[in-house]
Amino acid sequence: MPGAGGARGARLRGTFAMAKPVFILNGPNLNLLGQRETGIYGSQTLSGIESMCRDKAAASGLEVDFRQTNHEGELVEWIQLAANAACAVILNAGAYTHTSVAIHDALRSLEVPVIEVHLSNIFSREPFRHHSYVSPVARGIICGFGPKGYELALEALQDTLAAK
Numbered sequence: 584m585p586g587a588g589g590a591r592g593a594r595l596r597g598t599f600a601m602a603k604p605v606f607i608l609n610g611p612n613l614n615l616l617g618q619r620e621t622g623i624y625g626s627q628t629l630s631g632i633e634s635m636c637r638d639k640a641a642a643s644g645l646e647v648d649f650r651q652t653n654h655e656g657e658l659v660e661w662i663q664l665a666a667n668a669a670c671a672v673i674l675n676a677g678a679y680t681h682t683s684v685a686i687h688d689a690l691r692s693l694e695v696p697v698i699e700v701h702l703s704n705i706f707s708r709e710p711f712r713h714h715s716y717v718s719p720v721a722r723g724i725i726c727g728f729g730p731k732g733y734e735l736a737l738e739a740l741q742d743t744l745a746a747k
């Protein structure tokens with residue numbers, strides 16, 4: 584029987600995936616998950632989501648570096664850091680998704696794959712949430728599935744990284 588993650592997990596474990604973590608970056612107000620607008624974002628806390636991500640990633644031999652900030656410049660710095668320190672980025676930029684040219688520009692210079700995640704379906708909400716500065720520079724976008732979206736992003740990454 585193959586170990587956790589099966590053949591694909593074994594393949595990932597044998598490559599650069601072990602050496603560099605997946606950066607999972609979270610933007611403003613996501614530290615308030617579990618208390619903030621639970622009708623939209625649910626009751627799961629960000630540390631609960633971090634645990635889910637660690638379990639999911641471990642099953643396929645991926646390391647996770649999970650971070651949250653309320654500051655745009657700090658997100659930009661982490662994205663710049665990811666160029667050399669990460670094998671991929673999963674990004675929920677929160678409200679900066681809809682406003683930040685700086686984050687767009689930082690992502691443009693990345694060669695590692697970027698997956699955009701949102702807990703809520705931004706396209707079924709207010710019109711100002713329909714535009715994303717992240718989407719044009721992301722490999723793909725997952726939104727509307729709550730915390731499960733982070734797991735789906737990790738699954739998508741397994742395939743993307745294994746194909747490299």
Ligand code: DQA
Nearest residue numbers: 612675677678701702703712
């Ligand atoms: C969000 C959606 C954004 O529009 C909002 O500003 C957030 C959270 C989401 O995960 O659904 O802070 O990124």
